[in-house]
Amino acid sequence: MTFALGSVPERLAGNHFELDEEESHIAVNQELAKQTNAGELLERVCPAHVYARNADGTISVEYAACLECGTCLAVAPVGVLSWHYPRGGFGVAFREG
DSSP: OOOOOOOHHHHHTTOEEEOOTTOOSEEEOHHHHHHHTHHHHHHHHOTTOOEEEOTTSOEEEOGGGOOOOOHHHHHSOTTSEEEOOOOTTOEEEOOOO
């Protein structure tokens, strides 16, 4: 079996996200994030562009787009993120690959 690779956005478009509107699986300690300048780092490394720095130095999280890859956890300073997998039945469902 062979797969057509395509661009990353084309491949990601094949995924399905079941949004948990009641509970985000990502929380940011905003004060610690400001102290460590974690926002810039999270913006750079997240393949789904879940994190964005705001003008006031806080970090916005678009958790609905999270690929649950854990890259943010690997690079964020300790204590900046509180992250857990979404509740059962929610999150990303990979259709290919």
